[in-house]
Amino acid sequence: MTLTTHELAALRRIAIRAIEEVHDVFASAAARQPSAPARTAAAGPASPPTIPKPKPRMAFGLAEASQLLGLSRSKLYSMIADGEIRSVRLGSRRLIEASEIEALLARSRN
16 A cells, blocks of 8 residues: 555644644653652762562573573483483473473582
């Protein structure tokens, strides 16, 4: 479908008008927000924002586990088949628990 120059110009005007309306909505919402009270020296230094710690992963897919261990996926499959590392099947996915990866590394250190 090819648009004429007039149709393109009309679409552009509509898009610009929509963007201006969104801008106006955000600008009026910002104007209605009460401003934060000014901090005084007596109030002390501002505390840094807290960043929530991410929850540790419980399991990894074979591609992720192979990247973590620096092994190929085929090597990981052979280790699973040989019983060197255990995996779980969840639906159609095969996962390796994080604790199993840690145990494999601990066994390899000895």
